[in-house]
Amino acid sequence: MSGRAMLPGGVSRAGQAALRLAIVGTDTSHSAAFAQLLFDRTHPYHVPGARVAAAYPGGSPDIELSRSRVDGFAARLRDEFGVRLAATPEEAADGADAVLLLSADGRQHLELFRRVAKPGRPVFVDKPLATTYRDARELAKLAAALGVPLLSGSALRYAEDMVAGLERVGGREAMIGADCYGPIAMDAALGGYLWYGIHAAEMLYAAMGTGCERVTAVAAGGSSGDGQLVVGNGRMAGGNGGNGGSGRLAGEHLVGVWKDGRVGTMRGSYSGAEFGAVLHREAASCYMRVKPESRPFYASLLERVIPFLRGDEVPGLPTVDETLEIIRFLEAANLSRERGRTVRLDEIE
Numbered sequence: 132m133s134g135r136a137m138l139p140g141g142v143s144r145a146g147q148a149a150l151r152l153a154i155v156g157t158d159t160s161h162s163a164a165f166a167q168l169l170f171d172r173t174h175p176y177h178v179p180g181a182r183v184a185a186a187y188p189g190g191s192p193d194i195e196l197s198r199s200r201v202d203g204f205a206a207r208l209r210d211e212f213g214v215r216l217a218a219t220p221e222e223a224a225d226g227a228d229a230v231l232l233l234s235a236d237g238r239q240h241l242e243l244f245r246r247v248a249k250p251g252r253p254v255f256v257d258k259p260l261a262t263t264y265r266d267a268r269e270l271a272k273l274a275a276a277l278g279v280p281l282l283s284g285s286a287l288r289y290a291e292d293m294v295a296g297l298e299r300v301g302g303r304e305a306m307i308g309a310d311c312y313g314p315i316a317m318d319a320a321l322g323g324y325l326w327y328g329i330h331a332a333e334m335l336y337a338a339m340g341t342g343c344e345r346v347t348a349v350a351a352g353g354s355s356g357d358g359q360l361v362v363g364n365g366r367m368a369g370g371n372g373g374n375g376g377s378g379r380l381a382g383e384h385l386v387g388v389w390k391d392g393r394v395g396t397m398r399g400s401y402s403g404a405e406f407g408a409v410l411h412r413e414a415a416s417c418y419m420r421v422k423p424e425s426r427p428f429y430a431s432l433l434e435r436v437i438p439f440l441r442g443d444e445v446p447g448l449p450t451v452d453e454t455l456e457i458i459r460f461l462e463a464a465n466l467s468r469e470r471g472r473t474v475r476l477d478e479i480e
Contacts, residue, residue, distance in 0.1 A: 150181035150440055153227035155220045155243055156234025157188045157208060158201035161257055164429045165231065166212045176430035180437045183208065183231075185215040187223035189243070191236040194320065200235075220246045229253045229440035237262040237322055241270045248273060253280040253440045258329045259461075260454055262322030264479045267458040271451050282439050283454050285333035286432035287313070287406055287421065293334060294431075294447070296410055296419030305412045308394050309338035313406040315383055315399025323465040324348070324399075325458065328383070330406065331397045332457050335387070336449070338410055339395045341456050343387045345475045348468035351381035385464045 152169075154162050168178045186208050190201035208214040217223035224230055224247040232243055237259045244254065254274070260283040261267035274281040287293065300306065313331040317323050324332070383399040406421040439445050449457075459479045467474040 147180065147441070149179075150228045150437065151184040151226065152181050152440075153217075153223040153225075153230050153247070154183055154186035154208070154214070155189060155223060155230060155232045155247055156236075156239075156257075157186055157205040158190045158194075158197040159233050159235040159257065160200070160204065161233050161429065162186065162231075163204050163207050164427075165233075165433055166208055166214065168430055168433050170212045176427055178430060178433045178437055180441065181229075183212065183214050184227060185217050185223040185225075187217045187220045189220070189234050189239070191234075191239065194236055194318075197235050223247075224249070224252075227252070229255070231255050231257070231436075233257045237325065238266075238320075241266040244270050245273065248277050248279050250277045251279065253282075253442070255436050255440065256281070256283040258283060258285045258333070259322065259325045260458055262325050264455070264459040264462050267455055271455055274451070280439070280442070281451055282436065282448060284449055284457075285330045286428035287330045288333040288337040288449070289431040289435060289447075290406070290421045290428055291425045291431060292419055292421045293337065293408070296408065296417055297338060299419075300410045300412050300417045303338065303340045306338055306340075306393070306410060307413055308411040309335055309408055310396045310398070310411075311335045311338070311406075311408040312398040312400065312403070314403050315401060317383075322461070323468070324383070324385070324461040325465075328385075328397065328399050328461055328464075329457070331399060332385075332461055333449075334406065334408055335395050335397050336453060336457050336460075338408065339387075339389060339393065341453050342390045343395070343456065343460050343476060344390045345473050346385055346387045346460055346464050346467055347473040348464040349384045349386075350468060351384065383468075385467075387460060 166183050168174060168176060169181055171177060188201050188205040191197040205216055209216050220243055229252060230247050232254055234243060240256055240261050261270055311331045311334040316327040318326045382401055385397040387395045408419045410417045410419060435445050459476050462479045463474040463476050
């Protein structure tokens with residue numbers, strides 16, 4: 132790479148035309164946040180090297196969070212950034228160098244990927260890759276068959292404080308365990324733990340790597356035992372909360388045991404707003420708080436996504452196999468919560 136000035140994450144300043152991107156799904160704040168970072172050269176965390184040429188709004192009528200935001204973010208992309216709005220995913224992706232599949236509804240990701248996948252054209256799929264391991268595996272299989280470079284994941288694994296904390300303890304190789312925490316909201320329709328638990332799970336896997344064998348899920352205050360899941364305000368969906376009828380749950384706690392005997396935990400809080408972790412090595416442990424005043428998570432993510440889409444080597448990205456294991460881990464945790472027992476990841480097919 133000698134002779135080229137490099138941007139954070141590996142984007143070259145010279146001699147490269149800006150990537151033409153298509154956004155599929157504007158029912159998430161990520162669509163507008165990414166566009167602003169790409170277009171606004173005065174932004175303190177501007178990410179050069181790409182522009183959004185077109186966007187397909189999409190949306191899910193049965194998900195309030197989707198239907199209430201999709202039109203507003205689409206209008207902002209059009210009016211503020213000059214992005215052409217398309218009637219179909221195929222139209223948006225036509226002529227694009229790469230695709231940002233951002234739909235908030237992970238249930239749609241496999242079908243949307245089928246519609247925009249083109250041999251050799253890179254795709255970033257916003258978290259979660261899918262809401263079931265079956266769909267995630269099928270999506271990855273299709274990407275491999277078409278030679279599509281595929282990346283997915285949460286911005287939290289790239290948060291400055293998370294990256295710095297891992298460096299302080301010597302990286303994954305020095306890790307004997309990790310305890311990660313963050314806010315949580317759960318929606319049964321969107322995959323339970325896969326909906327917002329994906330953030331802390333990505334942090335956990337950034338620290339521990341692959342190889343989790345089994346997971347046990349515990350709902351603070353008790354579990355309903357009937358498969359109901361908790362929504363963001365701490366109520367059981369369709370139930371009374373499983374905490375003596377009070378309707379309040381402090382949070383969710385997942386304990387994973389890796390094949391080499393290491394233990395990693397993930398705690399989700401219904402009332403908390405911060406992310407953080409305690410990273411354990413043999414000699415000492417390191418507390419790491421992800422400070423909201425640090426570099427925006429979106430910027431740290433996009434600084435890696437853009438060079439990935441360009442075809443550059445980007446250190447620290449999860450492999451597709453790691454991403455698939457994260458989906459499997461969280462689906463196994465859903466089953467553990469539902470059935471009140473430890474679940475092996477290989478039970479999820």
